Amino acid sequence: METSYANVITDIGKEKLQDMLYQLMLIRTFEEAVERLFMQGKIHGTMHLCIGQEPTAVGAITTLTNEDKITSTHRGHGHCIAKGTDVPKMMAELLGKATGHCKGKGGSMHIADLDKGNLGANGIVAGGLPIACGAALTSVKKNLGYVVVSFFGDGATNEGSFHEALNIASIWKLPVIFFCENNHYGMSGNIKQMTNIENLADRAVAYGIPGEVVDGTDVLKVYEVTKKAVERAKRGEGPTLIEAKTYRWRGHSKSDARKYRTREEEQDWIQNKDGIKKFKEKLLNAHVLTEAEIEELEAQVKKEVEEAVAFAENSPEPSLDTLEEDVFA
Amino acid sequence: MRKITYAEAIREAMTQEIKANEDVYILGEDIGIYGGAFGLTNGMEEELGRENVMSTPISESAISGVAVGSALTGMRPILELQFSDFITIAMDNIVNQAAKLRYMNGGKGSIPIVVRTPGGSGAGFAAQHSQSLEAWTAHIPGLKVVQPSTPYDAKGLFKAALDDNNPVIFYEHKLLYGLKGEVPEETYSIPLGKADVKREGTDVTVVATSIMVHRALQAAEELEKQGISVEVIDPRTLVPLDIDTIVESVKKTSRAVVVYEAVQRGGYGAEIASLINESEAFDYLDAPVVRLGGKAVPMPYNMNLEKQAVPQVEDIIIAVKSTIAPVTI
Numbered sequence: 001m002e003t004s005y006a007n008v009i010t011d012i013g014k015e016k017l018q019d020m021l022y023q024l025m026l027i028r029t030f031e032e033a034v035e036r037l038f039m040q041g042k043i044h045g046t047m048h049l050c051i052g053q054e055p056t057a058v059g060a061i062t063t064l065t066n067e068d069k070i071t072s073t074h075r076g077h078g079h080c081i082a083k084g085t086d087v088p089k090m091m092a093e094l095l096g097k098a099t100g101h102c103k104g105k106g107g108s109m110h111i112a113d114l115d116k117g118n119l120g121a122n123g124i125v126a127g128g129l130p131i132a133c134g135a136a137l138t139s140v141k142k143n144l145g146y147v148v149v150s151f152f153g154d155g156a157t158n159e160g161s162f163h164e165a166l167n168i169a170s171i172w173k174l175p176v177i178f179f180c181e182n183n184h185y186g187m188s189g190n191i192k193q194m195t196n197i198e199n200l201a202d203r204a205v206a207y208g209i210p211g212e213v214v215d216g217t218d219v220l221k222v223y224e225v226t227k228k229a230v231e232r233a234k235r236g237e238g239p240t241l242i243e244a245k246t247y248r249w250r251g252h253s254k255s256d257a258r259k260y261r262t263r264e265e266e267q268d269w270i271q272n273k274d275g276i277k278k279f280k281e282k283l284l285n286a287h288v289l290t291e292a293e294i295e296e297l298e299a300q301v302k303k304e305v306e307e308a309v310a311f312a313e314n315s316p317e318p319s320l321d322t323l324e325e326d327v328f329a
Numbered sequence: 330m331r332k333i334t335y336a337e338a339i340r341e342a343m344t345q346e347i348k349a350n351e352d353v354y355i356l357g358e359d360i361g362i363y364g365g366a367f368g369l370t371n372g373m374e375e376e377l378g379r380e381n382v383m384s385t386p387i388s389e390s391a392i393s394g395v396a397v398g399s400a401l402t403g404m405r406p407i408l409e410l411q412f413s414d415f416i417t418i419a420m421d422n423i424v425n426q427a428a429k430l431r432y433m434n435g436g437k438g439s440i441p442i443v444v445r446t447p448g449g450s451g452a453g454f455a456a457q458h459s460q461s462l463e464a465w466t467a468h469i470p471g472l473k474v475v476q477p478s479t480p481y482d483a484k485g486l487f488k489a490a491l492d493d494n495n496p497v498i499f500y501e502h503k504l505l506y507g508l509k510g511e512v513p514e515e516t517y518s519i520p521l522g523k524a525d526v527k528r529e530g531t532d533v534t535v536v537a538t539s540i541m542v543h544r545a546l547q548a549a550e551e552l553e554k555q556g557i558s559v560e561v562i563d564p565r566t567l568v569p570l571d572i573d574t575i576v577e578s579v580k581k582t583s584r585a586v587v588v589y590e591a592v593q594r595g596g597y598g599a600e601i602a603s604l605i606n607e608s609e610a611f612d613y614l615d616a617p618v619v620r621l622g623g624k625a626v627p628m629p630y631n632m633n634l635e636k637q638a639v640p641q642v643e644d645i646i647i648a649v650k651s652t653i654a655p656v657t658i
Binding site: 160329 | 385386393397401402430435436438440441473
């Protein structure tokens with residue numbers, strides 16, 4: 001085991017580490033259930049699974065308090081769960097039910113949980129970055145002391161909003177962490193075909209802010225690098241751009257035949273770079289958790305997701321007279 | 330009562346509101362020492378400080394998102410977009426974020442923003458600085474749309490817009506900025522969704538918006554000399570629209586002309602005309618409702634051509650007469 005890990009593990013402590021593993025497994029199990037329900041025709045529209053990317057959500061969000069905020073993406077289930085959103089209500093929302101987190105009006109791509117500091121998933125690529133800057137501005141103006149972590153994918157870094165938001169956050173020294181989950185594909189667009197630079201974090205140079213590259217399959221490394229950026233933001237020193245290299249095991253959405261990448265490449269990430277498997281091994285090797293404890297966590301996760309599915313399936317459809325509610329405040 | 334200009338009325342409203350409520354601030358391009366492209370914010374930075382009058386980079390995409398994010402977290406921002414034409418660059422945040430975050434989130438959270446922006450032609454600015462795009466925003470559920478035509482209305486409607494808990498698009502007219510009128514010094518509010526009868530008449534109802542209110546009033550004076558009594562109604566807000574006042578007037582006059590500067594095709598005048606046709610006023614109509622909007626051309630630079638592109642007083646006179654006796658327009 002690497003020395004730095006020993007330190008990080010000691011710093012974080014058993015309880016939080018156990019919770020991180022729980023979150024990682026909960027996200028994956030939740031999404032596996034979502035995938036199953038979609039195949040059964042119980043979830044409609046589309047869905048964007050983050051299976052394989054769980055460590056970025058959990059590693060980054062573990063550094064935050066309930067008051068700190070996030071903005072999320074169309075691939076946002078992981079962020080949502082890690083920030084503490086009620087899992088049965090999420091599942092009910094995905095089934096479009098009245099008991100859903102958004103009364104069945106938002107769906108997978110639009111879950112926001114303001115009470116938990118989640119300002120929302122977003123169906124617009126790079127849509128969350130300027131919003132994160134605005135929330136960070138509120139923090140400064142009202143002296144609230146919270147930070148905002150804005151998640152986005154590699155594709156978002158080619159949107160104008162990305163550049164404008166980084167610039168504004170930099171000149172105003174806003175407490176924002178721009179967190180790029182580089183899963184190497186913007187829908188079918190391979191990052192190598194869509195940009196001409198090795199690391200997306202290099203773009204930080206253009207805005208005079210730090211850029212950090214981290215292994216996005218390593219939840220503790222993600223935790224470490226985000227923690228540093230959060231501390232910097234809380235000291236009033238401004239934003240950081242973090243690029244976590246990761247991979248979505250599934251396609252962009254359920255319509256995706258994944259013709260743009262090889263099965264060998266997928267298997268390499270799945271077999272050799274599974275962040276959950278690696279984290280379990282680390283915790284076992286460091287004697288933080290025992291096999292039995294991990295099995296117990298797995299059983300708990302399975303039960304929680306099964307209960308969420310049952311809650312969602314047994315929940316009523318929204319009443320049709322709610323159609324025109326909530327358009328205006 | 331003292332007379333001030335339309336621009337001064339808006340500046341006074343903003344200044345009073347920023348002083349009265351620490352959650353209110355204004356952001357936009359060149360609004361600091363420069364005073365904004367039309368001088369609306371002249372002296373405000375000096376009086377209210379940079380933290381309340383925030384000059385931004387030329388980044389409509391980001392600053393509109395900043396407004397959304399800060400509104401979602403408790404502020405009440407005023408966003409000045411230098412020309413309403415630039416709303417196209419801010420459109421994602423206005424249409425895809427501000428207008429629907431609340432609905433998508435099942436009624437949680439609100440986005441109290443006023444987007445102030447000058448529209449309209451007549452200043453020789455050509456096609457990218459002269460448009461009237463209000464129909465774009467009026468079309469989107471979740472947005473309110475205001476078009477003040479007088480200094481008095483501008484001040485009172487601004488307060489109502491700012492007090493509203495929803496995103497409001499506040500279209501000013503650049504030719505009206507110098508128009509003087511009586512405006513109380515104290516704050517007051519004109520409710521959104523309340524039309525104003527600018528002139529009473531008995532023969533034809535003219536529903537006119539923004540600068541067309543003044544042209545309609547001039548036309549009415551001329552027509553009065555010819556024995557035709559024209560009632561001029563200014564809806565003041567397109568969303569919500571006070572259709573009741575319009576219907577009552579048409580029931581009285583039995584004829585209606587809808588006059589607006591924006592391109593007639595697909596414009597908001599069609600909506601008003603249709604609402605009249607669908608209302609109880611239909612049975613009272615002695616002639617079809619006439620629309621008189623702008624020509625479907627990008628605004629030309631040459632000022633004679635520019636004038637030709639949008640309704641003038643004489644065009645309104647012809648349109649009104651056409652509802653009494655057939656005339657080729």
